[in-house]
Amino acid sequence: MKMSKRGLLGGAGAAAVAGLAGFLFGRGSEAAAEPFEVDLTPDQWRRRLTPQQYRVLREKGTERAGTSPLDAERRRGTFLCAGCDLPVFRSQDKFDSGTGWPSFTRPIARAVRTRPDRSLVFLRTEAHCRRCGGHLGHVFDDGPPPTGQRWCINGVALKFAPAGS
Numbered sequence: 001m002k003m004s005k006r007g008l009l010g011g012a013g014a015a016a017v018a019g020l021a022g023f024l025f026g027r028g029s030e031a032a033a034e035p036f037e038v039d040l041t042p043d044q045w046r047r048r049l050t051p052q053q054y055r056v057l058r059e060k061g062t063e064r065a066g067t068s069p070l071d072a073e074r075r076r077g078t079f080l081c082a083g084c085d086l087p088v089f090r091s092q093d094k095f096d097s098g099t100g101w102p103s104f105t106r107p108i109a110r111a112v113r114t115r116p117d118r119s120l121v122f123l124r125t126e127a128h129c130r131r132c133g134g135h136l137g138h139v140f141d142d143g144p145p146p147t148g149q150r151w152c153i154n155g156v157a158l159k160f161a162p163a164g165s
Contacts, residue, residue: 112129
């Protein structure tokens, strides 16, 4: 079968557009299935989580800024993943970023993993629970000392356990 120059260029152009769209808007290979200790079916997750928690933790949604009571939480304690109860952040690492989401300078060691997120036009770094893979939020390099990082986390993806409880 003979292919015309126009057909070849058209096919190559379509492939380039599809590849660019996948790079800019898709999750790409970084979203490939990663093994997690807590591995539930979508139905099991829906029974365990509220609809808003499911949308954020399992579908990588975002809660509206300023809607989480955890943004104003000032007590000493630990923030847990709302999906599996893994301790992910400490209150001593929390700060008021003024963004409307709970923000931290660092997660608890080995509790949170990151991966590239190309779901918007620009590249971000997604933060997710290492035990259940639940989407927590994103990390940015515009935070205060000592790390210079801002872990901007959806409050609905967290539970708070006050110290001594």
